[in-house]
Amino acid sequence: MKEQILSVVKTDQIDVATIKSLFAKMNTVDIAELFEDLSKEKIIQLWRILPKAIASDVFAYMDADEQQIIIGAITDTEVGEIVNSLFVDDVVDFIEEIPAAMVARVLQNVQPDKRKLINQLLQYRDDSAGSIMTTEYVGLREDATVREAFDEIRITGVNKETIYTCYVIRRDRLLVGVVSAKTLLLAQPQDKVCDIMDTNFVFAYTTDDQEAIAALFRKYSLLAMPVVDKEKQLVGIITVDDIVQIIEEENTEDLEKMNALHPSDEPYLRTSIIQLAKNRFFWLLVLMLSATITGGVISNFENSIALLPILVTFIPMLMDTGGNAGAQSSTLIIRGMALGEIRFRDIFKIIWREIRIGTLCGLGLGIINFIRIYLMNGRDLLLSFTVTTSLFFTILISKCVGCILPLFAKKVKIDPAVMAAPLVTTIVDGTSLIVYFSIAKAVFKL
């Protein structure tokens, strides 16, 4: 279908009737995707053909680039129409991506009460519950009956982000309970909302971090979560579809940080070369400079190397194994903390575990390594012993550094992911080489 419509769009004279009939059979998400690879002219042409009923829905799913092109090409009245029919959270997402002049134009053409809400939401810290919530929820009175609740849903529901969880609020806007559409459907029309509502509900404060909120959605299998202010007054809701996006974004971010990348939420192919190079340069520089420290360690042992050059050939193996062993531990610890399975107070338990795991892995790898070197390096017992002992301690140290560093980072409120593989590697590299050459000096009396 996509290929079909694109081939029609790409002709000089667009066949409006064909496109309209194809639109009718398509999901709005797929229609929004169509706009991605088109020229500015084609985007505007295609937008003009879009049925009014689905226009704002399609707009919400578009990328910021295409949204800007459209806003730039339509009248103020049309801007107002689109933005007024978007959910507040989608407007906020969009506004955060566009230039200030365009923001002013968008806000001028939006209904005053909605403008106030948008301005409120824009003030919440990025990544907080306030910044991802929307204000379109179904609110019910405590003393309403189930019948009245359904009337309320029927009247207002079409403009609400979800009708499947309804929020019971008192006159002072205090949130006192939640009731699912399922509970309402299975109740009797004359039942009171306050008798069937759930008062042990999970909620968030506007300032809560989105990662913690995602964890609650996962833990409690939620479809939506109410967001309250300091006075516990209901101010908005977060829905699971946004959480799914947030989980993927947070995971991408962690993965990027763990691999020495400055996090970015733009897809790879849509990011400029300059930006991609910038995102990588800083950490490469830091780690390049810190690796020169490891080089400095070696230069202290230049005499030993001159006397026994074969020692050098084992440096890559020790460095790589140490780096990998450390990365294994730090990965598990960082991930465990992100998923809420590991806390700082587990630190001694974890170190003790890593010491035992390190001993097991170190012994296993050490034995294989000993045999390999002994057989392949002229049955040199002293050399095999030196390298194997160094390997064992390298693994043990790496495992400990790999678990302690992220835990301490979290404790002092640095993102543990930033502490991961690269930094662990740098520390492990230096330490393992010191151990290696010290043992070598002692064994060979260099």
Place this chain on the structure above:
Amino acid sequence: MKEQILSVVKTDQIDVATIKSLFAKMNTVDIAELFEDLSKEKIIQLWRILPKAIASDVFAYMDADEQQIIIGAITDTEVGEIVNSLFVDDVVDFIEEIPAAMVARVLQNVQPDKRKLINQLLQYRDDSAGSIMTTEYVGLREDATVREAFDEIRITGVNKETIYTCYVIRRDRLLVGVVSAKTLLLAQPQDKVCDIMDTNFVFAYTTDDQEAIAALFRKYSLLAMPVVDKEKQLVGIITVDDIVQIIEEENTEDLEKMNALHPSDEPYLRTSIIQLAKNRFFWLLVLMLSATITGGVISNFENSIALLPILVTFIPMLMDTGGNAGAQSSTLIIRGMALGEIRFRDIFKIIWREIRIGTLCGLGLGIINFIRIYLMNGRDLLLSFTVTTSLFFTILISKCVGCILPLFAKKVKIDPAVMAAPLVTTIVDGTSLIVYFSIAKAVFKL
């Protein structure tokens, strides 16, 4: 609340009344969590106090260890009661974790029609749509009215995993449309389901991969998705709460593979030391042995080293920078493929991007590196030139290897995550050292 109840439970003589009153105020997920750190005796005691109405719900949220303790302690009739009131997908999850003898006991005590369903679901390949779906959905006839639809929901809805998306099936079980509870609520009672249903719905086949399904949930903001067999007959549904879990699991798995770990779905603190050591040993061994190849590269240049030992001090910097530069590229490419943003057909575009990014980063780092070596190593122009040129080519090669390897892995159906950092590092290490020593030999005529 949790601490409160735990302190009560941990006393010798359990205060049943207090616990019951605390249970009444708790979410079933939190109650299930209570069982986690208790002794076998306490688990059974606490289970006996649990109100019947929430028992199977709590059971569904428990870990496999506690589930087994409970199944082992209760009568066959009680086993039947619990399992019969669980959703089929939860039974399947549970059965996959327990020993065969216990599986037999569970299946014997389950209703025959449910047993048939369970056996069917158990046959689907792990990670396929069939293995994660459940069979409790609301099915509607095409010619039903909205009023009849609500009657159906009221009668059967309490036992359905979701009532918010209903599935319209023909007499031959062919899925012809979906209709949301919202659409039903906003329609007139006499409207026909077939007139208001959506026929452009997103669906999955039983054999589809769960990662691809999660991507569809994300793209289309779905709450549930129907699963059909080869004949397009409806066989089950997947709900978004399971997808949230799957996304986290898939992310953990990718992260583990990218860091040389055998993936495991057990939380770190609940995995035995032996198992953790096993999960790490294989890749450490492979990478240790492959790093000896890098060592072999160095031994070919022992003469050069003996003549100019200072060359050795730059090895860690070159190896680490190469490893980091490669990991940066491979991370972005692997993540881009996992999120469906990057495809194999983009390979030439990507290589061309990485060459330009590598050139920019290589030039920037090269200049800084040149100045540093020149100033700190006795203004040795030849040495600065050798190391800097090697650094530049190391970065360029790393960027290319880092993007090509995961793309090719995907093409030949190997998991790209396995190809990541460690393997890229090994290749990059060897190549960069060959480049380095070759340049050094030429420059210094060694």
